[in-house]
Amino acid sequence: MNREAIINLIKDWRIALLLVLVIGALIGIYLAPPNPEKGLEGNLQFGLDLEGGSWLQMEFQSVVVSYSTDRSVEDLIENLHRGLEAEVIQIDADHIEIRKGVSRADIEPIFAASGAKIVTYHKGVSPYTADDVKRILSKKVNALGMQDAKINLLTPTGSEYPQYVRIELAGVDMATAQEIVGKQGMFEIRIQTTGNETEHVLFGDQITSVGLPQKDPQYQTWGVGFTFSDTGARAFREAAIEHGAVDNPAAHHLVMLLDNETVYSAPLSGELVAQMRSGPVRSLSATTGTGDAGLEDAMALEIHLRAGALPVKVEIVGSGSVPAALGEHFKTMVALAGLLALLTVGVVIYYRYREPSIVIPMLAINLAEIIILLGVARFIQQLDLASIAGLIAVIGTGIDQLVIITDEVLHEGRVPSSNLYMKRYGRAFGIIAVAAATVIIAMLPLALMDLSTLRGFAIITILGTMIGILVTRPAYGKVIMAILSK
Amino acid sequence: MEFVRYDINKYSPRQMVTLPLVLLLIAGMVLGYTTLTTGLPLQPGIDFAGGTAVTVFTSDSRETIEATFAAYPLLSVGEGIGSGKYIQFGPMDNAQYQSLSALINEKYPDAKVDQIGETFGKALQGQAFLAVLFSFIGMSIVVLIAFRNLIPAGAVVLAALADIVVTAAVMQIIGIPLSLGTTAALLMLIGYSVDSDILLTTRVLKRKGKLEDKLAGAFRTGIIMTTTTLSAIAAMWVVSTAGQIQIISEIASVLLIGLFVDLMNTWMLNAGILKGYVLRSGKK
Numbered sequence: 077m078n079r080e081a082i083i084n085l086i087k088d089w090r091i092a093l094l095l096v097l098v099i100g101a102l103i104g105i106y107l108a109p110p111n112p113e114k115g116l117e118g119n120l121q122f123g124l125d126l127e128g129g130s131w132l133q134m135e136f137q138s139v140v141v142s143y144s145t146d147r148s149v150e151d152l153i154e155n156l157h158r159g160l161e162a163e164v165i166q167i168d169a170d171h172i173e174i175r176k177g178v179s180r181a182d183i184e185p186i187f188a189a190s191g192a193k194i195v196t197y198h199k200g201v202s203p204y205t206a207d208d209v210k211r212i213l214s215k216k217v218n219a220l221g222m223q224d225a226k227i228n229l230l231t232p233t234g235s236e237y238p239q240y241v242r243i244e245l246a247g248v249d250m251a252t253a254q255e256i257v258g259k260q261g262m263f264e265i266r267i268q269t270t271g272n273e274t275e276h277v278l279f280g281d282q283i284t285s286v287g288l289p290q291k292d293p294q295y296q297t298w299g300v301g302f303t304f305s306d307t308g309a310r311a312f313r314e315a316a317i318e319h320g321a322v323d324n325p326a327a328h329h330l331v332m333l334l335d336n337e338t339v340y341s342a343p344l345s346g347e348l349v350a351q352m353r354s355g356p357v358r359s360l361s362a363t364t365g366t367g368d369a370g371l372e373d374a375m376a377l378e379i380h381l382r383a384g385a386l387p388v389k390v391e392i393v394g395s396g397s398v399p400a401a402l403g404e405h406f407k408t409m410v411a412l413a414g415l416l417a418l419l420t421v422g423v424v425i426y427y428r429y430r431e432p433s434i435v436i437p438m439l440a441i442n443l444a445e446i447i448i449l450l451g452v453a454r455f456i457q458q459l460d461l462a463s464i465a466g467l468i469a470v471i472g473t474g475i476d477q478l479v480i481i482t483d484e485v486l487h488e489g490r491v492p493s494s495n496l497y498m499k500r501y502g503r504a505f506g507i508i509a510v511a512a513a514t515v516i517i518a519m520l521p522l523a524l525m526d527l528s529t530l531r532g533f534a535i536i537t538i539l540g541t542m543i544g545i546l547v548t549r550p551a552y553g554k555v556i557m558a559i560l561s562k
Numbered sequence: 563m564e565f566v567r568y569d570i571n572k573y574s575p576r577q578m579v580t581l582p583l584v585l586l587l588i589a590g591m592v593l594g595y596t597t598l599t600t601g602l603p604l605q606p607g608i609d610f611a612g613g614t615a616v617t618v619f620t621s622d623s624r625e626t627i628e629a630t631f632a633a634y635p636l637l638s639v640g641e642g643i644g645s646g647k648y649i650q651f652g653p654m655d656n657a658q659y660q661s662l663s664a665l666i667n668e669k670y671p672d673a674k675v676d677q678i679g680e681t682f683g684k685a686l687q688g689q690a691f692l693a694v695l696f697s698f699i700g701m702s703i704v705v706l707i708a709f710r711n712l713i714p715a716g717a718v719v720l721a722a723l724a725d726i727v728v729t730a731a732v733m734q735i736i737g738i739p740l741s742l743g744t745t746a747a748l749l750m751l752i753g754y755s756v757d758s759d760i761l762l763t764t765r766v767l768k769r770k771g772k773l774e775d776k777l778a779g780a781f782r783t784g785i786i787m788t789t790t791t792l793s794a795i796a797a798m799w800v801v802s803t804a805g806q807i808q809i810i811s812e813i814a815s816v817l818l819i820g821l822f823v824d825l826m827n828t829w830m831l832n833a834g835i836l837k838g839y840v841l842r843s844g845k846k
Contacts, residue, residue, distance in 0.1 A: 125674070135682065232685060233692055240682075250663065250675070392656075396676035402617070409805035416797040424793045428786045462743065465810045468798045469750055469817070472791035476757055479790060483783040507764045510708040514760075515753030517700035521693040522749060527686055528693070530746045533813075537750065 085558050094551040098444050101451020120450060123460025123532065126407045128400030129224075129246040130253035134390035136209070137177035138201045140237045142170050145192035152190040159186045163285055163387075167202040170195070175205075175388045200237030201388055204288065209241055209386050212379050216256060217245070230526040240527070241390065250397040261335045263383035265312070268329040269319050277315040280383040282308025289374035292363070298370035299363040300378045309356035322349050332362075332380065339380040340364075410464045417468050418442065421475050429482070437555045438478050445474050445548045449540050456535075463532030470540030473515065477508040477544060478552055485556060494557070501553045512545040570781045570833060571774045575841070578834030582827050586724045589731030596734055602687075604730055607739030610687045612653035612680030613637065616666060617806055618673035619645045630669060634662050646806030653680040690745045697749050698723070701756060708760070714767060717835040718759040721827040725755040728827070729820040738816065743809040747816035754791060754821065758784045758828045766836055773840055781829060792821050 085091050105118040124131055145152055153172060156164045160183070162176035174183065180197045187194050201209070206229045217225040224246035229238040245253050263280030287301035304312060315321075321328035325343040332340040340362055344352075351357050362381075364373035398406075418439065426435045449470065453459060459467075484504035485497060515537065522534035593603040608615050613635075622630075624639045627649060635652035642648065651662065659677060666673055678686075702719045709715040726748055730740075738744060765780040766773065799814035801807075 133682070233689055239685075251667070393679035393682035394677060396674070398674045399672045401672055402619075402674050405619075405805070406807055409801055409807055410810070412805075413798045413801035413810070416801055417794040420793040420797045421790050424786075424790050428789075461807060461809050462746070462813075465743075465746075465798065465813045468794060468810075469813075472794035473754070473757065475790045475794070476787040479787050480761060480783060483779075483786075503764070503768065506768075507761050510704065510760050510764075511753075511757040513708075514701050514704045514756040515750075517704050518697040518749050518752040518756075520700065521696040522746060525689055525693060527689045528742055530742050533746050534749075537753075 081558060085554065088554050090547075090550040090554045094441075094444055094448075094547055097448045097451070097547060101448045101454075104451045104454050119454050121454060121458035122403075122407070123458045123463070124244050124246060124396075124403075125398050125461045126403045126410070126459065127224075127246050128398050128403035129244060130248050130250045130397035131242060131244045131395065132253055132257060132392055133230075133240055133242045133394035134257075135240050135393045136199075136201045136206075136238070137389040137391055138173060138175045138199075138205070139178055139183075140167065140171055140173050140198045140200055140202060141183065142195040143172065143187065143192045144170065144195055145190065147191040152187070152192050155186050155190045156183065165202075165205075165288065167204070171202070173202050173205060175201075177389075177391075198235050198237045198239075200231070200235060200239035202237065205387055206238040206241070208375075208379070209388065209390075211375070212382070212386055213241070213243060213257065215379065216259065217243075232527055233521075233525050240393070247400060249399075250395065253397070254392075254395075261383045263380065264333045264336075266331045266333065267315050267319050267321055268327070268331060274331050275315065275319060278304070278308050278311050280381075282311070283381060284308075286378055286381045286387070289364075289371060289378055290361075291371075295363075296366050297363045298365060298374040299361045300374050300381060301359060301361045302381050303359050304357075306356070306358070309358045313352050313356045316344065316349075316352055322352055325349055332377075334380045334383060340377055406461060410461065414446075414464070414468055414471070417471050421471060425475065425479075428479075433559050434482060434556070437552065437559065438475065438482070441478060441548050441552045441555070442471060442474050444551075445540065445543055446471065448543050448547065449536065452539055452543070453536060457532055457539075459536075460529075460532050462530050463536040466533040466536035467540070469537060470544075473511075473541065474544055474548070477511065477549060480504050480507055481549065481553055482556060485553075485560065494561070497557055497561075501557070505549065505553070508549060509545060512541045515541045568781075568829065570777045570829060573834075575834045575838030578830045578837070582724060582831035582834075585728055585826075586831075589724075589728040592731040592734055593727065602740070604734050604740035605737070606683070606687065607741035607744070608650060608676070608678055608683070609741040609743075610683045610690070612678050612683040614651040614654075614659065614662065614675065614677040615808070616647075616649040616651075616670070616673050616675050617808060618647050618649070618670045619806070620647060620670060621645050622647075631662075631665070634658065642806040643804040644806075646804075648806060648808055653683075686742065690742065694745065694749060697752055698726075701752050705756065705760075709763060709767070711767075713839045714763050714836060717832045717839075718756060718763060720835070721759050721824075721832040722752050722755045724827045724831060725751055725820055725824050728823045729816060732819050732823070733816060738812065741809075741812060743812040744816045747813040747820070750813075750817060751820040751824070754817070755824045755827070758787060758824065759832050761787070762828060762833060763836060766840060773837070777833060777837065781833075784828060785825075788821055788825055792818065795821065 105120060111119050153164045153166060156174060160176055160178060162174055165173045167173050184194060210227050210229060213227050226244040228242045230240040230242055231238045243257060265277045266274035267277050269275050282305050283302055284305050285303045289298050289300050291298055319328055321344055329341045329343055331338055348357065362377060364370045364377060422439050425438055429435055457463060481504040485500050519534040519537045522528060522530055523538055597603045624641060627639050627647060628636065635654055637650040637652050640648035666675060701722060705718045706715045729751060761784055762780045766776050769776055795814050795817045798810060799818055802810035802814055
């Protein structure tokens with residue numbers, strides 16, 4: 077091929093697009109940002125099984141029930157709360173969350189006794205509670221300076237309530253991972269005495285429940301309700317009276333500390349003081365402020381009040397760990413598998429066509445496809461073992477489809493005119509488009525399902541197929557035409 | 563390769579479809595029998611039944627490992643090439659798992675450990691079943707839209723179904739359990755299977771020329787396609803099995819079996835039905 081032909085080829089949009097994407101992918105992997113100490117891996121994101129680390133999958137011990145009732149909802153919630161000894165929270169007009177792993181049969185009699193009916197029953201928690209769990213877990217992990225933690229909520233297909241939370245910690249062994257997840261902070265309430273001095277009132281174990289942030293309809297302020305145990309309520313009253321907070325609230329702030337850091341400090345409200353004069357108060361509310369800032373503070377305070385304990389109990393349903401050395405071994409192995417796959421494919425293709433001018437473009441196009449796929453994956457999908465299996469499968473289908481194009485175009489010898497060529501190419505493209513559509517459809521359920529660890533496999537397969545059909549096949553068609561008509 | 567010498571034009575449609583249909587029937591019976599006796603069409607692996615899997619590189623023999631873990635529900639000790647071992651345990655309660663975990667940590671600190679609870683395995687099972695069902699329905703719809711003709715489209719769908727059923731039966735017979743990895747491989751098989759079926763159907767129905775030439779041409783292209791795919795998957799299988807990468811090894815094994823099964827189903831079952839269809843509609 078002469079120089080002019082090559083320039084013409086590059087000017088074709090299909091080839092140009094391919095080249096731009098390959099260069100873009102290489103930049104994405106190696107230059108944006110540069111990551112020389114990682115060597116060949118560049119910015120590629122690897123999964124836990126290649127990087128080393130631990131994962132824990134936990135199931136929320138909680139159910140979400142929608143109901144219908146003619147009587148008051150408060151009664152229903154109160155009955156459930158007492159009957160099950162569980163926290164019960166109203167999520168919206170007709171859904172409640174019961175924070176205990178109860179079966180439908182467990183709660184049916186209580187609903188019947190309260191004149192209510194269960195409409196739907198799902199295991200899991202409300203999206204709000206789920207986010208809460210996620211925030212608490214990320215806080216714990218971040219506090220330990222762990223950068224590479226992933227916390228994902230998993231919702232089974234067919235439900236809208238997250239049922240599991242999966243946490244992945246790179247470079248951490250199983251024992252440490254369990255400790256991090258299970259660790260609680262120390263929560264303390266103190267009261268201001270004189271100046272900056274404070275006096276201990278009670279610890280977090282005296283807080284029996286913590287509510288969700290709520291807006292006061294009268295003052296438009298956000299706040300979080302919480303309740304003390306009887307002992308806690310008495311201790312709180314005695315301290316408030318003894319240190320003068322009841323007589324002069326403004327000078328004796330209530331101070332909350334988590335792990336010895338102040339997380340909240342405010343005077344007692346006039347209303348509360350009035351109540352406390354007559355006796356211990358169990359239900360309190362800590363106000364944070366108005367607007368979005370108030371809401372945010374309230375959400376943070378809710379977590380602090382729980383002292384790092386999750387609002388719902390969780391049970392570990394799956395766990396695993398990979399030592400970094402073994403991950404490194406797997407990495408070498410999969411790289412070897414990929415190279416070997418490409419090589420054997422090359423040999424087979426050469427055996428069939430015995431024509432370097434066909435075999436080399438085929439392999440080059442295949443390689444380009446893998447580079448583009450890795451370039452895209454670098455931004456959206458970490459590569460774990462399963463997704464690498466997907467990558468190798470893509471090499472297989474990719475070559476398949478190039479064979480279809482080549483055979484279709486080569487039908488009855490060399491190509492006579494570009495008209496006929498385009499017709500044949502169109503027909504080949506029709507075949508591979510249908511084949512690609514079926515692969516994508518077949519993999520879609522797996523890609524959308526939260527639960528499976530095979531999302532990566534499906535996503536990589538789908539991505540590879542799409543890149544193939546949109547970019548590399550059209551470019552190959554153009555290249556092979558130029559070669560055949562030389 | 564023996565199969566390459568198969569002359570697609572030598573046999574009548576009836577002869578072509580007999581073997582695949584008989585195998586499909588036998589496979590159906592194998593899966594049916596397993597379902598009746600165990601409640602599931604295939605022996606579930608740890609992902610679906612719950613349990614613990616340990617991958618470790620150690621010079622300890624299988625007997626030593628069996629003795630070490632005698633107190634736990636040990637299912638199997640698999641050996642790879644070299645010193646790789648894959649140890650599987652059945653489901654156990656939390657206390658027992660904690661003690662096992664400590665023992666593994668003490669004996670083999672460099673092991674990869676994965677544990678799945680029994681109920682969570684059940685949940686995964688349900689989800690995987692949904693995935694296969696949706697995939698299959700989706701694939702059928704795409705094929706039906708592409709060909710807009712019931713018999714050719716039906717033949718493609720039947721061939722894909724036969725691929726999955728026969729492959730699953732072979733898995734059951736040689737003892738590859740159903741896991742997340744093998745489920746994904748079965749789904750991938752839908753994609754691979756349809757590839758060559760569509761090539762065949764398009765060539766035969768949309769191209770002009772003699773039926774014999776079109777079948778022979780499609781077969782030539784199809785064989786080279788499947789061999790290239792097979793070679794890529796075989797490379798993946800060799801390296802992953804030698805390197806003790808269980809999930810990739812499982813996926814590759816199933817794809818290998820599936821691709822061989824697919825050769826039969828495409829070039830005997832699907833081609834047979836298609837040939838019969840073309841011959842019959844030609845006579846009218």
